[in-house]
Amino acid sequence: MAGRRPPPTPPKPPRTGRSRDRAAYWLYLLPGLLLFVGVIGVPFIMNIGISFTEWPGIGTPKWTGLDNYKALFSDGEFWASFRNNVALIIAMAIIPTCIGLVLAAALTDFIGKKFGPRTASVLRACIYLPQLLPVVLVGIVWSWLLAPDNGAVNEMFKAVGLDSLAHDWLGDPKTAIWSVMVVMVWIQIGFPLVIFMSGLQRVDPSLYEAAEIDGASWWRRFWHLTIPQIRPETYVCLLWCTIASLKVFGHIYVLTKGGPGGATNVPAYYSFQNFFDKTEVGYGSAIATILTLIIVALTVVFLRVQSKDLGEEQ
């Protein structure tokens, strides 16, 4: 791995000093690793253990070997829920990252310069606001807005004469997943925006000034300067939002409870149901283990692409 990376600077410091340095850096990792083992490592191993048992959450778990996993692989409900997850990845990771990039560039480079940084940060704060809303409240507010009889969305359509568009947005299996997607985009946009705006502050302003003097249009600067400069943040954002969308259950719980008829069910919510509603803790643990393995595999692939892409650039 280290061999792939060319030395960043030609005059290399002596080899011995370098490797002693590297060893010293392990000390910085020590607290993080120790805490990780206690809070995540041991519980995860226990979770794997529970997944081989049948257990209602109290009493002694009954060892059943691979039964839970066998059941899981033939469980159509589980695999169907992954299809809905693709929709959520689009709504929670891909769309917000794209919109976030454009908004961050527009706010930093355009509004910030022409109307002052304060205008930019007020606008940013407003767009970030949905991120501050606890999940329970997201459910309450959007149920009002999307209510079939007197919800704000339907009232708005009626007001402009489009009565035929009024709809039971969360109750119809055809529109439920789309409605959830819109809500998730609304929630997520602020997250990439704040990350990208902080990333843009690292960029040397003289780069922009040079491009401007060369007569590059705003879009050209956005494409050739802004996006390459905040590539590390873009990777982080995409991966993080994808993981979040694979783990999402709170929002599904408050908006649709996976319904109607499983139209918005996702694996994480399915595992949550097994843990707490059906108290099939063993089966829930098996789902959680499989989900974790899928997410970890995705993370590894993603980080390899990221380190290759960012590493070669230097």
Next chain:
Amino acid sequence: MTATSVEPPIKAPIRARRRRDPSSYVVLAALIVLVLVMLIPFVIVVFNALKTPEEYSTNGPLAVPDGIHLQGLKDFWERVAFGEKLLNSVIISGSVAAFAVILSVLNAYALGIGRITGRLWILVLLLMANTLPQEALVYPLYYLSKQVGLYDTRLSVIIIFTVIQSAFGTYLLSSVLGSFPRALLEAARMDGASTWQVLWRIVVPVTRPTVAVLLVFFFIWTWNEFLIPLVFLTSNENQTVSVALGVLQGQRLMDATMSSASALLGIIPTVIFFLIFQRTLTRGLTAGAIK
């Protein structure tokens, strides 16, 4: 409002050079429309928080309130002993934000600057703190915390979330530090600075905008966490705001105006926190610029 009132005089000559052509007003107008759409749900919450239950049932959830009725807010505050919950949430979220940022900086320094061998796999491992669904952690952590006598303490929640939140910080910071200008580090090392000094005098100051973002995120994320605090903070005097909100909501004891009142009280603290730290998010502009 305050956004345009005070302008630093130094910026005037630069501003004059960049004219505000019509297209910039179009962009501003488009952004303001977007912001208004984003804010509609909040406006509705505020409206309903200020209504009486009777007014709500006659005029519906979307009507503008007749006047300002604070009874819903007051009732909710008293019913859940909101002051106490607020203090718990501040203690827990504040500690988690601080500890998780420190942990993230240390981890990311070893991974991003130290470039220790196998860093990709260590990062994958540390990221598992976040990739693992929380519901899978609840049962094991419950038993472990009982064993070490930390069950039903705020400390247990602080420790758990310090680890969970620091996964994101480690990842973001180590990605950013991976492209840290090596020349700056080499120069410091030539001057005989130790790795510890390099970390606090060079790396942290340069990445301050990112560190500020992490502090804000961690505070808000921890504030809004529900499942683990619900399980670990069973006694009433340890509970947090979002647990109190969720529990009351689940019991269906509140009418719509009182839930709006609770919603309003529940997000005011994080909004205030975010607005205070807004300034930190932008101040890095000059302090953090790498030349």
